Amino acid sequence: MKTKLLTIALLSATMNSNVFANEAISANVEEARNLVKMFGGQLKPELQKAMKSGGPVSAVEFCHARAPEIAQTVAEKSGWKVNRVSLKPRGATASPDAWETEVLKRFDAEKTAGVEVKTMEFSEVVHDGAKTTFRYMKPLGTAEVCLVCHGTNLTEPVRQAIAKYYPQDQAMGFNKGDIRGAFSFSKAVN
């Protein structure tokens, strides 16, 4: 009888800690989704405005200056590590690490399997030695407006503006609907 009770007690203790762990994870997912809104919600309208007012060449300058600034502000406000990455990177910090590479490949595979890009996201608690990190990624689809700077047919002035800042650029040749890259956010957890 005693043993049985003990088993039940242990079982429910494990279940409780799982419940807490799951709650912690979903709270982190919620926070990460808000960061997507903060980052994307600021960058995209500003980019569209820059395109309209100054044209694509000045919008390249805009992206070069503003995208890292917005990322930094979001990081400072939230305490998360904030980045955008791609399998074909442009920005100085856009090269994915091993974990990000796997997730980006997974997103591409899901897209090939017919999953809608805007419904995709991926999160995981990653253990690395004594360090535990909550990591989250959300892919960015390529819209019509993105093709001006990421498509297959860039105008010469846009190509030159990009080459000036990004001599190693790989972020061209995308088609509408392709996954251009992803937001990648992480936070240390205990």
Ligand code: HEC
């Ligand atoms: C006016 C040119 C321009 C347009 C239009 C544009 N981008 Fe970019 N994009 C850039 C530049 C420049 C960078 C590098 C920014 C930096 O230095 O961090 C960049 C970087 C990125 C990155 C980060 C990963 C990487 O490769 O550096 C993603 C993701 C991205 N763009 C997605 C998009 C999407 C999605 C759209 C359409 C909604 C879009 N871009 C439209 C110029 C543009």
